[in-house]
Amino acid sequence: MDKSAVTLERMRSFVRVAERGSFSAVARERGVGQSTVTRHVTELEAALGITLLNRTTRRVTLTAEGARYRDQAGTILRLVDEAVDDARSAGAHLRGTIRVSCTAALGVQHVAKALFAFQDRHPSVTIDLGLSDVRIDLVREAVDIAIRLGPLADSTMQRKAIGHSHRILAASRVYLDRHGRPQMPDDLLYHQAIRMSNVDGSDTLSLHHPGEGSISLPFDGRLLIDHGLAAREALIQGRGIVPAHLWLIDDLLESGVLEQVLPDYAPEPVPLSILFVPGRARIARVRALIDVLGDALTGLPGMALSG
Template sequence: MDRSDITLERMRSFVRVAERGSLSAVARELGLGQSTVTRHLNELEAALGIPLLSRTTRRVTLTDEGSRYYQHCLAILRLVEQAGDEARGARDGHSGTVRISCTAAFGVLHMTRLIFAFQDRHPEIGVDLSLSDERIDLIREGVDIAIRLGPLADSTMRLRPLGRSQRLLVAAPSYLAARGRPVSPRDLTSHDGIRMTNIAGSDLLTLQDSGGERHAVPFGGPLRVDHGLAAREALRAGRGIAPAHRWLIDDLLGSGELEPILTDYALPSIALSMLIVPERAAVARVRLLIDFLAAEIAAIPGITSA
């Protein structure tokens, strides 16, 4: 084995290909030609004398030896990055990039302005913000932090609860004037509901009265959407009734464009959480953003303590 051929650059290419499963995707991400990424991998395998990756026309996967080597590479690259942070005085004046994923509507309405405020405070830190309602693989996509609504199943990530997201039933005054105002949960069956296609069980609403009794009612209508901002616009346009996170429509409630209905009944709140890649949690700039977001998100309307 020629150790001089085992460089950090080749390790980084290998790690990202292992995580993304695609040479072309990694080439675009790193700003390199695909032939350069291929050369890095070939030279690394030649230096080690073992195959690290199994290549097919559709996908690149790790060999058993590659899986073990990948874990060692992660640890080495993490130490190199942390050493660089310390050498640059990054424990106090941080630099570099943090990659964050966030549910789309929350990201547009709230996360963007929080990122602006963070970068005003720390202009030397870059932020890559990705907005998606899909539950992406943080490691594979090279993401440091994810903000997610709802139950979580990923036990490999570090979890930081951010609070509970309050929800309420709302409709536009124009809709209520035309169709009447529901006075009990069962009245919802005769109204147009705006449903989310990407939320399981959205065809059934469960509300709880002041005595703790639960009322489950069918919920449907002619319009279904797969994005929170589309539901917001449908509500404003008077297309029906919908359960909405307060952070999604708080400004519309304040302006009178939407009104709460069935206020004697409560909808279950939804957990809002931050997922953190464990290997990235110790990086100074990542910790800075984690702490900043945790404090600022707590002040968003409709977010209550966990």
């Protein structure tokens, strides 16, 4: 084995191809030609004397040796990154890139401001913010931090539980003046619902009353939306009733544009968490941003903190 040919650059190319399952995706991600990434992996295989990847016209898969080497190389690369980061941060100046993923409405309404303030304090840090309500694979997409609403299935990720985001039923004053104000949950059957099409079970509304317990009823309407900011605009335009997060509409409630509907009945709160790849929190800039985001999110309107 030619150990001098086992370079960090070649290892990085291989590990990312193993994670993404695509030479072309890694080439786009790194801003190089696909031939460069292919060459890195081929040269690494030659240096090691083993086949790391099975290549077909349709897919790239790991060999058994490749799977073992991916885990070992990934550990080495994380240690290298942490060592470089610690050295660069020795003078208390954070630097480098942090990739953040966040649900769109929360990102626009609140998280972006926290990121701007973080950059003002640390001008050598680059933030790459992705806003999407589609849950991504943090390792596959090379994301450092993800802010997620709802139950989690990412059992391999580290988690910082923030709390539960409380929601209320809301509608515009214009809509309620035109269609009437519901007095009991069953009255909702005669109103238009604005439903989130990307939320499982949004055609059923579960409400909790302190004295009566929980009830469920059908929740339907002519408008389905897959973006929280569009739901906010639909509320303003009087399109119907929405179970909305307080952080999304608190300013509209305060101004009187929106009203709370059935204030004695509350939709189920939604858990809010920060996720990150194990080991990434040891990198100083990532650890610092996790702390800043944790503080910002705990101060959101309607947030009940985790115990």
